[in-house]
Amino acid sequence: MNEGSETLLRLTGVRKSYVTGEGPIEVLAGVDLTLQAGKSLALTGESGSGKSTILHLAAGLDEASAGRILVAGTEITHAPDSLRARLRRDTVGLVFQQFNLIPSLDVAANLAFQARLAGRHDPAWQAELAEALGLKGCLHRYPEQLSGGQQQRVAIGRALAARPRLVLADEPTGNLDEASADAVMALLLRLVAQTGTGLLMVTHSMRLAARLGGRLHLSAGRLA
C-alpha cells in the first residue's frame, strides 16, 4: 500500500495553557508538527515539557488554546465531541501511560474491544498481535492478574488490533525490559513500513528514538 503522501497529523501554531493553583501556565507556545502516512516520529523532551499534552490534543481529548489540529485531513480544533470520538474510534490508536484496560474483560476481550467498536475485529490479525506481543499465554487472564509490562502490551495490542491509520503512543515501552521493548518497536515499525500507519511516539529513550524516522524535541513550549 502506498499512502506515503497523506498527512495524518498536522499541528499548526498550537498553544496550550492550563490554569493551576499557581496561576496560568503556558505549556505549548506555538507547536508545528506534520506526520505523513508511513512515517514515524519520536517526541522527546524533559519531564513536564508537554509531550503528553501534544498527544492528548492530537487525540482530541483536550482542546488547544490556539492553533489548528488536523487528523487525517479533518479539522478537530473546535469539532464537536461526537466527531472527535468518531476519529478516535475509526482512525487513531492510542497507547497512554495509564493503560485503561477494562477490568471485567479478559485479555482476549480487551484486545478485541477497540477493533469491535470500529467494526474491524479480525481474529487472525488479533492472534498475530498476541503472538508478536508475547500474550498468547495469558489470553484468558484478567488485567489485575497481569504484570505492568503485560498490561502495557495488552494496551498496545488493543490499539493496533483496530488497524488505526495513526498511532499516538506515550512511552509505550516504558514498563518493558529492553528485549520486550525492542520487540514492540519492531512490531510498530513493521506496521509503519507495511501498512502506511503514521506513528508519533513519546519516549525518554534516545536508543528507541534513534530507531524512528525522525525526532522532535520539545523545549520551552516549542518543537525543534
Ligand SMILES: Nc1ncnc2c1ncn2[C@@H]1O[C@H](COP(=O)(O)OP(=O)(O)OP(=O)(O)O)[C@@H](O)[C@H]1O
Ligand atoms: N490538566 C492539567 N492542569 C494543569 N496543568 C497540567 C494539566 N495537565 C498537564 N499539566 C501541566 O502541563 C505540563 C506538561 O505536562 P505533560 O504531562 O504534557 O508533560 P510531559 O512532557 O508529558 O511529562 P512526562 O515526561 O513527565 O510524562 C506540566 O507542567 C503539567 O504539570
